[in-house]
Amino acid sequence: MTTFDLNFAADHFTLFGLAQAQALDQESLDNSFRAIQSRVHPDKHAHASEADQRLAMQWATRINEAYQTLKSPGRRGRYLLQLLGHDPQIESNTAMPAEFLINQMELREAVEDARSAANEDALDVVRVRLLNEIKADYERLASLIDVDRDLDTAANLVRQLMFQEKLLNEIDDALEAVTA
Amino acid sequence: MALLQIAEPGASAAPHEHRLAVGIDLGTTNSLVATVRSGMSVVLNDVQGRPLLPSVVAYAADGSVEVGYGAEARQSVDPKNTIVSVKRFMGRGRHDIAHIETLPYDFVDTNGMVKLKTIAGIKSPVEISAEILKTMRNRAEASLGGELTGAVITVPAYFDDAQRQATKDAARLAGINVLRLLNEPTAAAIAYGLDNSAEGIYAVFDLGGGTFDISILRLSKGVFEVMATGGDSALGGDDFDHRVFCWIIEQAKTAPLSLQDARLLQTRAREAKEQLSQHGQVPITVKLGSGEYVDLTLTTEMFKDISRTLVQKTIAPTKKALRDAGLTVADVRGVVMVGGSTRMPQIQHAVAELFKQEPLNNLDPEKVVALGAATQANLLAGNRAAGDDWLLLDVIPLSLGLETMGGLVEKVIPRNSTIPIARAQEFTTFKDGQTAMSIQVVQGERELVSDCRSLARFELRGIPPMVAGAARIRVTFQVDADGLLSVTAREQTTGHEARIEVKPSYGLSDDEIAGMLRDSFSHAGDDAFRRALREAQVEAQRLIEATQSALQDDADLLSTLERAHIDEAMTRLQHAMGGEDRRLIDQAMHTLSAATNEFAARRMNQSVQRALAGRNVNQLSL
Numbered sequence: 108m109t110t111f112d113l114n115f116a117a118d119h120f121t122l123f124g125l126a127q128a129q130a131l132d133q134e135s136l137d138n139s140f141r142a143i144q145s146r147v148h149p150d151k152h153a154h155a156s157e158a159d160q161r162l163a164m165q166w167a168t169r170i171n172e173a174y175q176t177l178k179s180p181g182r183r184g185r186y187l188l189q190l191l192g193h194d195p196q197i198e199s200n201t202a203m204p205a206e207f208l209i210n211q212m213e214l215r216e217a218v219e220d221a222r223s224a225a226n227e228d229a230l231d232v233v234r235v236r237l238l239n240e241i242k243a244d245y246e247r248l249a250s251l252i253d254v255d256r257d258l259d260t261a262a263n264l265v266r267q268l269m270f271q272e273k274l275l276n277e278i279d280d281a282l283e284a285v286t287a
Numbered sequence: 288m289a290l291l292q293i294a295e296p297g298a299s300a301a302p303h304e305h306r307l308a309v310g311i312d313l314g315t316t317n318s319l320v321a322t323v324r325s326g327m328s329v330v331l332n333d334v335q336g337r338p339l340l341p342s343v344v345a346y347a348a349d350g351s352v353e354v355g356y357g358a359e360a361r362q363s364v365d366p367k368n369t370i371v372s373v374k375r376f377m378g379r380g381r382h383d384i385a386h387i388e389t390l391p392y393d394f395v396d397t398n399g400m401v402k403l404k405t406i407a408g409i410k411s412p413v414e415i416s417a418e419i420l421k422t423m424r425n426r427a428e429a430s431l432g433g434e435l436t437g438a439v440i441t442v443p444a445y446f447d448d449a450q451r452q453a454t455k456d457a458a459r460l461a462g463i464n465v466l467r468l469l470n471e472p473t474a475a476a477i478a479y480g481l482d483n484s485a486e487g488i489y490a491v492f493d494l495g496g497g498t499f500d501i502s503i504l505r506l507s508k509g510v511f512e513v514m515a516t517g518g519d520s521a522l523g524g525d526d527f528d529h530r531v532f533c534w535i536i537e538q539a540k541t542a543p544l545s546l547q548d549a550r551l552l553q554t555r556a557r558e559a560k561e562q563l564s565q566h567g568q569v570p571i572t573v574k575l576g577s578g579e580y581v582d583l584t585l586t587t588e589m590f591k592d593i594s595r596t597l598v599q600k601t602i603a604p605t606k607k608a609l610r611d612a613g614l615t616v617a618d619v620r621g622v623v624m625v626g627g628s629t630r631m632p633q634i635q636h637a638v639a640e641l642f643k644q645e646p647l648n649n650l651d652p653e654k655v656v657a658l659g660a661a662t663q664a665n666l667l668a669g670n671r672a673a674g675d676d677w678l679l680l681d682v683i684p685l686s687l688g689l690e691t692m693g694g695l696v697e698k699v700i701p702r703n704s705t706i707p708i709a710r711a712q713e714f715t716t717f718k719d720g721q722t723a724m725s726i727q728v729v730q731g732e733r734e735l736v737s738d739c740r741s742l743a744r745f746e747l748r749g750i751p752p753m754v755a756g757a758a759r760i761r762v763t764f765q766v767d768a769d770g771l772l773s774v775t776a777r778e779q780t781t782g783h784e785a786r787i788e789v790k791p792s793y794g795l796s797d798d799e800i801a802g803m804l805r806d807s808f809s810h811a812g813d814d815a816f817r818r819a820l821r822e823a824q825v826e827a828q829r830l831i832e833a834t835q836s837a838l839q840d841d842a843d844l845l846s847t848l849e850r851a852h853i854d855e856a857m858t859r860l861q862h863a864m865g866g867e868d869r870r871l872i873d874q875a876m877h878t879l880s881a882a883t884n885e886f887a888a889r890r891m892n893q894s895v896q897r898a899l900a901g902r903n904v905n906q907l908s909l
């Protein structure tokens with residue numbers, strides 16, 4: 108049974124009636140999101156007073172923000188760790204295991220080479236490889252947080268994921284440049 | 288009326304009469320107006336039974352204005368004063384406009400949005416578009432027999448903030464209450480989605496006269512979710528005309544053309560292009576004003592050849608939109624074709640090849656946007672019928688960012704974020720005792736500020752003097768459901784609300800709009816100015832009543848101080864309402880709204896909790 112706690116100050120999980128966990132049922136999230144948005148969205152208050160419309164906008168904004176955060180496993184992990192008092196400190200803590208850094212450097216070189224050779228297929232290959240790595244890490248993150256409760260290791264993994272997601276964006280940019 | 292009425296599902300407010308609402312497709316080439324009649328969305332024709340209104344405005348020496356077919360006919364006679372494709376100039380500076388040197392207009396040098404010098408005076412694109420909208424409004428009011436409650440106006444999904452703002456300003460100038468600015472592809476999806484009760488991922492491929500839009504939407508349980516949009520705001524049928532035009536000149540080896548002859552050949556080029564959608568070849572025979580004859584035959588093969596790169600230009604943005612949505616072509620269930628230019632066989636083929644399926648063409652590609660907009664207008668106006676309970680979740684098409692050191696852009700809100708959305712960014716001072724700072728807001732995907740569109744420059748003043756780096760100024764960007772941006776700032780350590788001056792780089796200031804409203808009032812006897820004032824007064828009255836009634840019900844949620852703030856703001860608004868200054872009323876309304884914000888939020892918490900608490904998701908009517 109899913110219940111909502113539509114309190115503006117509630118955390119994202121509570122807002123959508125979900126447990127505070129990294130493993131998440133995408134469909135439940137989607138359903139809650141749409142159900143709440145169907146209530147609060149400005150279109151549902153289009154002929155209300157200006158003040159009401161503005162409030163509806165603030166609520167819809169809040170719900171969108173919460174949804175975007177929970178939808179992406181990386182952002183969700185980061186947010187959840189913050190909630191649990193283990194802020195991954197993305198900005199200040201940049202220490203990474205050497206193995207991870209070497210792998211990242213290899214991938215980056217592969218992207219650079221493919222980009223300067225305008226090789227779309229090669230970029231796709233790196234992209235798929237990275238996507239698979241990210242996917243495996245997402246699964247590991249869920250078990251670290253939900254099962255092992257090893258939040259320090261989880262925080263390290265979240266930091267690594269930020270790197271990987273950034274690289275993925277760069278590959279997308281490169282693909283754009285190559286196919287344009 | 289209570290502040291924020293959260294109606295129980297299905298329990299709409301008191302039964303009301305049918306409100307007159309329309310959807311307007313304000314197109315680059317053609318505009319249309321549609322409404323919902325007996326549950327069916329229909330395009331409203333002109334008295335001669337024609338659905339399209341060419342988006343052409345012609346000015347005459349006596350100040351009279353002609354819009355549509357009549358204006359189109361004057362194109363070759365008086366190209367300078369006959370404005371076509373004005374949509375390309377909306378919210379645009381001189382350097383943004385492709386092939387500006389080939390255009391026959393006298394552009395006036397201004398810093399912001401271009402202006403055109405016509406025989407009837409200097410006109411901004413906003414005023415010119417307002418003429419088209421007025422014509423649409425008159426057609427609708429004549430055909431529906433009453434005053435419009437409001438309209439949904441469509442814009443290309445790719446339109447940036449300046450272009451959207453300009454569109455809204457044009458509507459305001461035409462005396463139209465804008466219920467919502469709606470992205471064209473989303474409107475098209477509504478038209479299709481509701482007719483076919485389709486579920487799944489859809490791509491909307493819209494190639495019109497001047498713009499190309501590609502959107503990826505997810506339709507599920509009555510929710511239309513835009514997952515990504517992309518396109519090219521300077522690619523459309525006009526470019527295909529241009530290729531044919533260039534081909535004609537090259538083949539016929541004409542002498543340098545007069546303005547009139549150029550216009551004539553452009554018209555012929557377009558006709559030839561359109562005919563090629565049904566025929567294998569078309570003759571192009573023209574007698575020019577110079578006495579020269581053009582006698583050529585254009586074949587489908589040749590046309591395909593000269594337009595190949597244009598067709599190709601639609602592919603990259605399409606792939607990019609799919610990537611942005613995290614999807615591949617295999618995920619796409621259907622491709623909706625929109626815009627007259629999708630009638631070209633080479634476009635149909637390119638789309639079919641890319642998506643590995645035949646695109647959807649069962650609705651008229653030129654009408655589908657207006658039909659969907661009308662459906663949405665009907666819903667927003669409150670003419671809801673049973674089962675009409677869909678929701679649009681649109682996205683912002685271009686990233687919003689700020690200028691940082693060295694002219695670099697820092698993205699604050701990434702493209703394709705679902706709207707409404709807000710993001711905050713913190714700044715600090717870099718000099719001791721600094722009390723002001725300037726912030727530039729840009730929109731676009733590029734890394735350098737100079738490659739993006741500057742939306743506005745904000746002067747933050749009144750920062751309390753502190754040592755360098757001590758002040759923490761939080762700047763909040765809010766994008767509303769129309770995709771329009773507003774910015775607020777607050778100094779965090781002292782709670783001091785910093786004053787913001789907005790200098791829109793491409794939009795029109797409120798003063799300019801007010802001036803134009805007054806002009807149109809005094810010149811054409813238009814009632815837009817009075818109407819706007821009256822609307823503001825009515826809205827103000829509603830706000831006061833709503834506040835009073837909310838205070839009656841829930842005054843206990845307020846502290847004495849909060850209560851005093853609200854009472855004071857109410858008095859100020861009552862005072863402003865008595866006058867004729869619409870801006871003063873607006874300001875006072877904003878102040879009162881701001882004063883009741885927190886109060887309303889508390890009331891909303893209460894009522895939403897009451898409405899939703901303990902319910903299963905599945906029990907909510909979706």
Ligand SMILES: Nc1ncnc2c1ncn2[C@@H]1O[C@H](COP(=O)(O)OP(=O)(O)O)[C@@H](O)[C@H]1O
Nearest residue numbers: 314315316317495496497524561564626627628
């Ligand atoms: N049969 C046709 N074949 C090819 N192009 C066509 C055809 N009919 C209309 N067009 C083109 O469609 C464009 C206008 O499409 P429309 O959807 O009305 O544009 P907009 O949305 O820009 O107003 C023009 O460039 C016109 O030449």
Ligand SMILES: [Mg+2]
Nearest residue numbers: 314495626656
């Ligand atoms: Mg169009």
